[in-house]
Amino acid sequence: MFAKLLSTLLVFLTAAMFAFATPAIAGDAASGAKIFSANCAACHAGGRNVISGAKTLQKDALDKYEMNSLEAVTHQVVNGKNAMPAFKGRLSDTQIDDVATYVLSQAEKGW
Template identity: 60%
Template sequence: MKRLLLIALLMIGLFMGLAGSPAQAGNSANGAKLFNANCAACHMGGNNVILAKKTLKKEALEQYGMASIDAIKNQVTKGKNAMPSFRGRLNSLQIEDVATYVLEQSQMGW
């Protein structure tokens, strides 16, 4: 009986630990390197040299529904309007790293 109770408590603890853990984010330091090599020409300092109002600043990301890792990953992967797709140039882990870096920088004010 004690063994069954112990197993049940361990399972509950394991479940609670997994359910409460945040989603795995990318590597921001690697994202910074990739951003500087691939994105900074158009987005230096979180700006946008093509469409000035669509920056990578927190307010703009929120306004345009881009204030999440998934939204940024989608944009980088598929491209949109003047922004090219980086699928094929960056792999999915690199894209996640860039997205993590961009979101982190936007939250810190670039």
């Protein structure tokens, strides 16, 4: 009886750990910083946006515009949107993952 209760408790604790864990970020933020500096900083220095002041790279804006995941940022970098150019073919998949990782990590830190 005790073993079954303990086993059930462990299953719930394990599930809770995964449910509340921060997702891992796949790329290399240090490499992403260099790529960002060379390709993105002209418009996004310090997490700002010189074209559209509301759509910054700050955490609250990324949350508001549902750009707060590696997949969303990667999609934006690959495909571009409005005034932002697409970087597909200009940056490798690894470079795009790295810059997306950098953006998300900087947003978490408050730039």
